[in-house]
Amino acid sequence: MHITRQRPDTQPGPAENFTGAVWLDEIASPPPPSRLRMFSVHFAPGARTAWHRHPHGQVLHVTEGEGLVQRRGGEIEPIRAGxxxxxxxxxxxWHGAGPRTFMTHLAVVEAAADGATIEWDCHVGADTYPAMAGPAA
Incomplete structure (x- = not known):
C-alpha cells in the first residue's frame, strides 16, 4: 500500500488542447504494471477540451458545477455534479464547463501498452460550443 500525501502542483491546461481557463490536478498515476491515470480537471465558465479520444475509453465523474459533453456526430449533453x-x-x-458555470470532474483513463492515454484533434469552436440561454438543463 502507498499513501500519497503530497500532490504535484496544479498545472494549467495547455492552450493547444483546451479553450479557456482549465486547471489539472493529478490524482493517481501508479507505477507499472498499473496503467491507471486519474485527474481532477477544473473548467472556468466556457472552458472546454479540444476534440480527443482515448485508446481504452474514459470515465468522467462530475464533482462540482454544470458542464457539457458531446461525442462526434451526437447531441451536446448537459452534465452536472453527481x-x-x-x-x-x-x-x-469533448467536454467542459457550461457557458456561465464552473465545472470540475474526475477523469479516469487507462494507458495503452505504449503509454499513450489520449489523441488530440482540433479545438471546439463557437460554431459547436453553444452560447446557451441558461445553465445546463
Missing amino acids: DTVWIEPDEWH
Whole structure:
C-alpha cells in the first residue's frame, strides 16, 4: 500500500488542447504494471477540451458545477455534479464547463501498452460550443 500525501502542483491546461481557463490536478498515476491515470480537471465558465479520444475509453465523474459533453456526430449533453459519463474506446468527444458555470470532474483513463492515454484533434469552436440561454438543463 502507498499513501500519497503530497500532490504535484496544479498545472494549467495547455492552450493547444483546451479553450479557456482549465486547471489539472493529478490524482493517481501508479507505477507499472498499473496503467491507471486519474485527474481532477477544473473548467472556468466556457472552458472546454479540444476534440480527443482515448485508446481504452474514459470515465468522467462530475464533482462540482454544470458542464457539457458531446461525442462526434451526437447531441451536446448537459452534465452536472453527481453524473458519471462513460466514453467508449477511441470515441471522439469533448467536454467542459457550461457557458456561465464552473465545472470540475474526475477523469479516469487507462494507458495503452505504449503509454499513450489520449489523441488530440482540433479545438471546439463557437460554431459547436453553444452560447446557451441558461445553465445546463
